[in-house]
Amino acid sequence: MGLLSLSTVFSLVSLAMFVNVASDSTGEAHALFKWKASLQNHNTSLLPSWTLYPFNSTNNFARHKTKTSLCMWSKISCNHAGSVIGVNLTNLSLKGTLDEFSFSLFPQLSSLDLNTNELFGTIPPQISNLSELNYLDLSTNKLFGNIPLEIGQLHSLASLDLSENQLKGFIPPSVELNDNWLTGSIPPSIGSLSNLSVLYLFCNNLSGSIPNEIGKLMSLTDLELNDNWLTGSIPPSIGSLSNLSILYLCSNNLSGSIPQEIGKLMSLTKLALSENHFTGSIPHSIGSLSNLIILYMFRNGLSGSIPKEIGKLMSLTDLALSFNQFNGSIPHSIGCLSNLSMLYLHSNNLSGSIPKEIEKLMSLTKLALSENHFTGSIPPSIGNMNIALNDVLDGRIPPPSLEVENKLKSIMQVAFSCLDVNPRSRPTMQIVSQLLCN
Numbered sequence: 001m002g003l004l005s006l007s008t009v010f011s012l013v014s015l016a017m018f019v020n021v022a023s024d025s026t027g028e029a030h031a032l033f034k035w036k037a038s039l040q041n042h043n044t045s046l047l048p049s050w051t052l053y054p055f056n057s058t059n060n061f062a063r064h065k066t067k068t069s070l071c072m073w074s075k076i077s078c079n080h081a082g083s084v085i086g087v088n089l090t091n092l093s094l095k096g097t098l099d100e101f102s103f104s105l106f107p108q109l110s111s112l113d114l115n116t117n118e119l120f121g122t123i124p125p126q127i128s129n130l131s132e133l134n135y136l137d138l139s140t141n142k143l144f145g146n147i148p149l150e151i152g153q154l155h156s157l158a159s160l161d162l163s164e165n166q167l168k169g170f171i172p173p174s175v176e177l178n179d180n181w182l183t184g185s186i187p188p189s190i191g192s193l194s195n196l197s198v199l200y201l202f203c204n205n206l207s208g209s210i211p212n213e214i215g216k217l218m219s220l221t222d223l224e225l226n227d228n229w230l231t232g233s234i235p236p237s238i239g240s241l242s243n244l245s246i247l248y249l250c251s252n253n254l255s256g257s258i259p260q261e262i263g264k265l266m267s268l269t270k271l272a273l274s275e276n277h278f279t280g281s282i283p284h285s286i287g288s289l290s291n292l293i294i295l296y297m298f299r300n301g302l303s304g305s306i307p308k309e310i311g312k313l314m315s316l317t318d319l320a321l322s323f324n325q326f327n328g329s330i331p332h333s334i335g336c337l338s339n340l341s342m343l344y345l346h347s348n349n350l351s352g353s354i355p356k357e358i359e360k361l362m363s364l365t366k367l368a369l370s371e372n373h374f375t376g377s378i379p380p381s382i383g384n385m386n387i388a389l390n391d392v393l394d395g396r397i398p399p400p401s402l403e404v405e406n407k408l409k410s411i412m413q414v415a416f417s418c419l420d421v422n423p424r425s426r427p428t429m430q431i432v433s434q435l436l437c438n
C-alpha cells in the first residue's frame with residue numbers, strides 16, 4: 001500500500017515538474033525513444049540520458065503520463081519552443097535501421113547527422129517529411145538500396161552526404177535534385193556515387209567549384225549543373241567521363257580556359273558552356289567530338305580563332321559562339337557541317353570574307369553574323385537558303401510560331417526563286433501558285 005502511494009506521489013511530482021514542456025516535444029521524445037529501442041545494440045549504456053522517465057520507475061502510470069525533458073538529452077538540440085532542430089549521433093556504433101524513425105514528427109529538424117555508425121536497411125522515403133532539413137549526413141554506414149527520389153523534395157537541403165554506404169550496385173540510375181534551393185557547394189564525396197549515370201543539379205543556388213572528384217563518376221551519361229553560381233574552372237578530370245553524352249555547365253560563373261581534355265568526351269552529343277566567364281581559345285581537341293549535335297559557347301570571354309577542326313563535327317545542328325572575342329576568319333571547313341541548322345557567330349571580332357562554303361549549308365535556318373568586321377559581300381545564294389527570319393524581323397516583337405515561320409520562309413523562297421538571274425531557273429506562275437497554296 002505504502003509503496004503504491006509513494007509512486008503515485010512520484011509521478012505527480014514528475015508531472016508537475018515537466019508539465020510546461022510543449023506537448024509536441026513529448027511526441028518527439030517518444031519517437032526518438034522508440035527508435036532507440038529499435039536499435040539492435042540498445043542497452044542502458046547507450047544514450048543513457050534518452051529516457052522518458054526523469055527518475056527510474058517501472059510504474060505504468062508514470063510511463064504514459066510523464067512528460068520529459070527532451071531538450072536535456074545528449075546529442076539533441078532544440079529551438080526556444082522546445083522542438084528538436086538538431087540530432088547529431090555520429091560515431092556511436094548505432095546498429096539498426098531507420099524504419100522506426102518517425103520522420104513526420106520532426107517538422108523543425110534542420111540537421112540530422114548520423115555518420116559513422118552501423119545503420120543498415122534502406123533510406124525510408126518518409127525522410128522527405130523533414131521539410132526543414134538543411135543538413136543530412138548518413139555517410140559511413142551500411143545503408144543499402146535505392147536513394148529515395150523523395151530526397152529531392154527536401155527543399156531546404158544544402159548539404160547531403162550519403163557516401164561510404166553499401167548503396168553500391170543499387171545506386172539509383174540518377175540523382176535529380178534540380179529546381180531545389182540547394183545552396184553551398186557540390187561535396188567532393190559526390191565521387192563515391194560511382195555508378196551514377198545521371199546527375200541533375202541545375203537551377204539551384206550552388207556555389208563553389210566543381211570538385212575534381214566528378215571525374216570518378218565514370219558511368220555518367222548526363223551531367224547538368226547549369227543555372228547555378230558555380231565558380232572556378234572545369235576540372236581536367238572531366239576527361240574521364242567517356243560515356244558522357246550531355247554536359248550542361250551554362251549559366252554559371254565558371255572561368256579559366258576550356259581544358260583540352262574535353263576532347264576525350266567522345267560520346268558527347270550536347271555541350272553547353274554558354275553564359276560563363278571562360279577565357280582563352282577553343283581547344284583544337286574539340287575536333288574529336290564527332291557525335292556533337294549542339295555546341296553552345298555564347299556569352300563568354302573566349303578569344304583566338306575558331307579552330308578549323310570545328311569542321312569535323314559533322315553531326316552539328318546548332319553552333320552558337322556569339323558574344324565572345326573570337327578573331328580571325330570563319331574557317332572554310334564550316335562548309336562540312338551539312339546538318340547545321342543554326343550558326344550564330346554575331347558579336348565577335350571576326351574578320352575576312354564570309355567563306356562561300358557557307359552556301360553548302362543546305363539545312364541552315366538561323367544565321368547571325370552581325371557585329372563583326374567582315375569584308376566583302378554575303379555570298380549571293382544565301383538568299384536561296386532556308387534562312388531564318390529571326391535576323392530579318394524586329395527583335396522587339398516575339399519570334400513567329402514555327403508554323404508562321406515556315407510559311408513566311410516558303411514565301412521568301414518563292415520570291416527569291418522568281419528573282420533568279422537565269423530565266424529558266426525561275427518558276428512558272430503555275431508552280432508559284434502551287435507553292436503558295438501549299
Ligand SMILES: *[C@@H]1O[C@H](CO)[C@@H](O)[C@H](O)[C@H]1NC(C)=O
Nearest residue numbers: 040041042043044045046093
Ligand atoms: C551495451 O552495448 C555495448 C555495445 O553494443 C557494449 O559494449 C556494452 O558493454 C553494453 N553495456 C551493457 C551494460 O550491456
Ligand SMILES: *[C@@H]1O[C@H](CO)[C@@H](O)[C@H](O)[C@H]1NC(C)=O
Nearest residue numbers: 044048051053054055056057
Ligand atoms: C536507473 O537505474 C539503473 C539500474 O537499473 C541505474 O544504473 C541508473 O543509474 C539509474 N538512473 C538514475 C537516473 O537513477
Ligand SMILES: *[C@@H]1O[C@H](CO)[C@@H](O)[C@H](O)[C@H]1NC(C)=O
Nearest residue numbers: 088089090111112113135137
Ligand atoms: C556532430 O558532432 C561531431 C562531434 O561529435 C562534430 O564533429 C560534427 O560537426 C557535428 N555535426 C554537425 C552537423 O554539427
Ligand SMILES: *[C@@H]1O[C@H](CO)[C@@H](O)[C@H](O)[C@H]1NC(C)=O
Nearest residue numbers: 090091092093115116117140
Ligand atoms: C570514433 O570513435 C572512436 C572511439 O570510440 C575513435 O577512435 C575514432 O577515431 C572515431 N572515429 C571518427 C571518424 O571520429
Ligand SMILES: *[C@@H]1O[C@H](CO)[C@@H](O)[C@H](O)[C@H]1NC(C)=O
Nearest residue numbers: 104124125126127128129150
Ligand atoms: C511523409 O512522406 C511520405 C513518403 O514520401 C508521404 O507519402 C507522406 O505523405 C508524408 N507525410 C507527411 C505528413 O508529410
Ligand SMILES: *[C@@H]1O[C@H](CO)[C@@H](O)[C@H](O)[C@H]1NC(C)=O
Nearest residue numbers: 167168169170171193194195
Ligand atoms: C556498380 O554496379 C555494378 C553492377 O551494376 C556492381 O557490380 C559494382 O559493384 C558497382 N560498383 C560500385 C562502385 O558501386
Ligand SMILES: *[C@@H]1O[C@H](CO)[C@@H](O)[C@H](O)[C@H]1NC(C)=O
Nearest residue numbers: 180181182183204205206229
Ligand atoms: C540564391 O542566391 C542568390 C544570390 O546569391 C541570393 O540572392 C538568393 O537569396 C539565394 N536564394 C536562396 C533561396 O538561397
Ligand SMILES: *[C@@H]1O[C@H](CO)[C@@H](O)[C@H](O)[C@H]1NC(C)=O
Nearest residue numbers: 195217218219220242243244
Ligand atoms: C559506358 O557505356 C558502355 C556502353 O553502354 C558500357 O558497356 C560501359 O559499361 C559504360 N562504362 C561505364 C564506366 O559505365
Ligand SMILES: *[C@@H]1O[C@H](CO)[C@@H](O)[C@H](O)[C@H]1NC(C)=O
Nearest residue numbers: 207208229230231252253277
Ligand atoms: C558572378 O559573376 C557576376 C558577373 O561577373 C558577378 O557580379 C557576381 O558577383 C558573381 N557571383 C559569384 C557568386 O561569384
Ligand SMILES: *[C@@H]1O[C@H](CO)[C@@H](O)[C@H](O)[C@H]1NC(C)=O
Nearest residue numbers: 291313314315316338339340
Ligand atoms: C544529318 O541528319 C540526318 C537526318 O537527321 C541524319 O540521318 C544524318 O545521320 C545526319 N548526319 C550526320 C553526319 O550526323
Ligand SMILES: *[C@@H]1O[C@H](CO)[C@@H](O)[C@H](O)[C@H]1NC(C)=O
Nearest residue numbers: 303304305326327328329351
Ligand atoms: C587574334 O587575337 C590574338 C590576341 O588575342 C592575337 O594574338 C592574334 O594575332 C589575333 N589573330 C588575328 C588573326 O587577328
Ligand SMILES: *[C@@H]1O[C@H](CO)[C@@H](O)[C@H](O)[C@H]1NC(C)=O
Nearest residue numbers: 303325327348349350351373
Ligand atoms: C578587334 O580586332 C581589331 C583589328 O581587327 C583590333 O584592333 C581590336 O583590338 C580587336 N578587339 C578585340 C576586343 O579583340
